[in-house]
Amino acid sequence: MGAKHFGARVTRLEDPALLSGRGRFVDDMKMSGMLHACFVRSPYAHARLLDIDAKPALAIPGVHAVIAANDLPDPMRSEAMPMLLPNPSISALCTQHVLARAEVYYVGQPVAVVIADTRYIAEDAAAAVAVHYDALPAVGDCRAAIEDGAARAHAALGSNVLSTFQLAYGDVDAAFANAPHIFEDELWQHRGGGMAIETRAVLASHDAATDMLTVWSGTQTPHIGRRMLADLLGRELESIRTIAPDVGGGFGPKAIFYPEEAVIPAAALKLGRPVKWIEDRREHFLCATQERDQYWNVAIAVDAEAKILGVRGRMLHDSGAFVPWGIIMPYIAAATVPGPYVIPAYQLDTMVVLTNKVPTTPVRGAGRPQAVFAMERLLDRVARELQLDRAEVRRRNFIQPEQMPYEVGLLFRDGKPLIYDSGDYPKGQETALADADYESFRERQRAALDEGRFIGIGIGNYVEGTGLGPFEGVTVRVLPSGKVAVATGATNQGQGTRTTLSQIVAEQVGCRIEDIVMTIGDTGAIAQGVGAFASRQAVNAGNSALLAGQSVRTQLIALAARVLGVNESDIDLDNGQAIAETGNKPMIGFGELARLAQGIPGVSLPAGQAAGLEHTAYYTPQQAAYCSGTHVAEVEVDAMTGGVKILRYTVAHDSGRVINPLIVDGQVQGGVAHGIGNALFEWMQYDENAQPLTTSFADYLLPMATDVPTCAIAHVETVNPLNPLGVKGAGEGGTIPAAAAIIGAIEDALSPFDVHCAETPLTPERIVAALRAAGAYEKLFAA
């Protein structure tokens, strides 16, 4: 069977509805009797919560209730949210109460919720709720948090250090002791966020007759959300249905389970009416989880030929006030540093620290961009000091394709040894460099310099563990109408899940893509699910779709052969028909086969025939699937203003076999935009008292259409030998090495001034300050 759909640039099934304004996002949904919510939030980063006076709010016409912690049902009233990803190194159970009880820990933490006829009225009332706090000293910086005498982020915890752990292998001390060259660097990578254009949203409705609680949530993980809610409400899992409808972007923050996702259903239960909460952008800035604020001290030891002998360092990670996603993100960062290089000895000590800011959880890249930034900056330094070409330094240290599978020597965050299954890193870099016209760049740079222009080029390489387990199920069922129903726990926030899974199922089952009826992200449609994060859906759901599709294919062929009276080997499945390729080519439609498969009441099925034409598969990956890639950024720096323009951006990307190149290219391009944001624009700033300073799109800068060039994207497909489809994840690769490549390019552009760049985002102001310190402007403005 040839690849008809798999690997094709199939246009997306999701598009027509979204383009004509017929998307169905949570706020588009209306229910009879629906009420609206607005949360009352702490204006303090750290304070004791004394009392809440709701009377002024309740007096406002149209207000139905003001709910605080004591108004909630048990167990959520007094028990903190379950810890999703516990780890033995975490010293204290550190999750929130859904509504604050005695203490608040970050600006924006929810304290109460107002339920009213409209959001307008709910906001009026929320402003009228009188909450009394007793301010406590707040921790605004993770470096300050570990100093002697630092304020405590949690009054009850003696230390702000939540976890310390080390990732290491080989003899790092020996490597450094005898090294001909050692180079060190200090790096600062600032906070940023996913900032999907749709904010968070929850609509909850309880049907008293069936005691079914239905929750629509703009979430990446409806099944996880349902389990959390069942725990917090003390309800049977089966009495809750969570649905993720159209979701306007995820990028990580929507994978977390938030307090609001528990409080709104509790309100709906309490009031006996549907309740809708749509987060506004200001709330999103305060409360949606963020990423980074990491301080790295790293060192590399190399020999005279620039071959790496060892890498070691320390990382300080700002976790914010809680750890809803455990310590996954700093762990991933620590495990990603070695990347595609042979590193004989490695040691990274990580300290995860509490502050009074909103928690940090994985955002596109999930800690890997920081790791890649550290590694690639070190390699650029090696090249500079040893006067070698930066691509050459990398080339000399690559893991070679013959060395696959390559055991790095660490445990990955999935609990398994970090073993790269496949990849051709030299080819990836070679491809990207060729596409970027790297060879001729020095000439271009010299010509530009003659014109007084400063251009530079930078390289970033990465390896990314994707396709994490435990599973993502897919059910395929042929319907009596002839259509093929597919259900999956996979979700969609723009990555085209419906389209890619349809391609796989259509290919296996032999139906048309348009005859597939798919239910995504609905706990009522499939019993078990996990959700979208860590670039896992293509591997998990993709392979489940393959296995379920293959099983249904087998069943269709068997039944058709029996009915048509031919050998199974004579049956072909195409366009929803089973056709016997012999004689006068009799055929039978899938719909009729489905009806036959339902049997006749009272009559046994023939031996060997299963009921219905369906199969549910939960493919379980044995380990992560390792993607890789090389990015090459070419930039121009206006040395007078510090302004940076990206002239050209080239990507070579290995995400295994590609299901739909249109979609994968879109993911890479979109990921690069986040990377550009991280490198040049995005910075969630707080003051030393943990008060957020950037709380609107005027202050927190997202890249615009004029900031993101169209990337040249080459696919280097090394097939993943570990899963039947041979695929790897593709959602984050565009982001991971972008900051490294761009900052490297800026440094290269400014090499006449010998400026060193070690932070992201790198703002024009910092560039000018660095140039001034290097004496660049001395001659310029003689008074």
Next chain:
Amino acid sequence: MTVNGKAHARIVESRLTLADFLRHELGLTGTHLGCEHGVCGACTVLVDGHSTRACLMFAVQANGCEVTTVEGLTPERGLSVLQQAFVDNHGLQCGFCTPGMLVTLTELLRENPSPSEDEVREALTGNLCRCTGYAGIVKAALDAAQRLRGETPSRSPASGGGEVS
């Protein structure tokens, strides 16, 4: 107010924004709210033909005006040339910013039927996208411009599953 060619008369609270009026009073939920402070452009509609942030206008201000939303840019059957160009060029992922993009591009192409890539990008700076990295949107705009100028035969609107080279 005339919305997508249909006249409406309502009495509303002064502070009800045009965006909320369109979405909740008229049920035209294609116009989205992404920031409510006039930066993201997800709420962009045409008011008397001009691209406007519906989150920064009160419904009462649009009294007597003609408003066009993404629903009004969509033909009875199938997709417009611009919408089809988005399909063919992967101009959307989550779709949340998309209606605003379509409205802004409709204005651009009406004013400038032959925009350069730079002109397209500059026209789109008032519309933020977090998914696509803009490349597909820009391609779609240039592709649609070409088709509308009659330089490429219009494709018949394909249902999902069509292939693009």
Next chain:
Amino acid sequence: MKPAPFDYHAPRQLKEAAELLATLPNAKILAGGQSLVPMMNFRYVVADHLVDLGRIADLRGIAVVDGWLRIGAMMRQRELETAPEIAQHCPLLAEALRHVGHRQTRNRGTIGGSLAHADPAAELPAVCAAYDAVVHVASIRGIRQVAFADFSTGFMATALAPDEMIAAIDLPVWRQGHGFGFHEFARRHGDFALAGAAALLDVGSGNVVRRAALSLCGVAVLPVRVEAAEARLVGQPLDSTLIRSAAAAAWLIEPVSDIHAGAEYRRHLAQVLSARALTDAARRAGVDVPNVV
């Protein structure tokens, strides 16, 4: 982010608007709404009454009157961007408008609104400062003229009394063939300038500068006329050395510091952008100078 409740008024006559502003408590003017409404949505601004000036014909129009270009306060920025009278008589304004916000904000935003809002980083106030514009202010007491230097009084503050509105702005028409230049530096296209410079040059025979105006936005709490720079220019033959010397005078400014940019950086930008704006102005006045920075 929904605004607090208010009563909405849409007068059709200037007189009616003036009376409303004089009598209604806590009333705000609604012009383009691109600055006011976000603040209302954040509830940073809470108004009991909004007086929408959008239906008053007397507040619109562009006319040349005795060597001045008179622009109605409620002219939309988009209209000014494409108006032939602006391009012909006040090209500095047309040039600056290209940097103001995005097409959606220019479709609604007005020149009067921008001047009344008085954001330190806004381009239009700086342009008016360079021109020594005259602002016509209307109230129930009639119409008074305010020189722009007196109009801008502090951080987002103007000489407007709570019951006054801008009716029109007069910009003087510089001699035909004059040079103009506008340069700003913003983080992204259409963002408020971290710093910006607006320059006007009238150059006579021998390339001698007859008249010069240089103003800066974004560097102080209000737009700044760099008189020291202008003094260095007037009466001197224009070349790149003179431009560099004039731009260096921007060093004398005391810049503001906020989360977007620090004082040191703004001061540096002021010099760089002044040089670039003056260079463009020189070239447009017919003096061929090389790039200064």
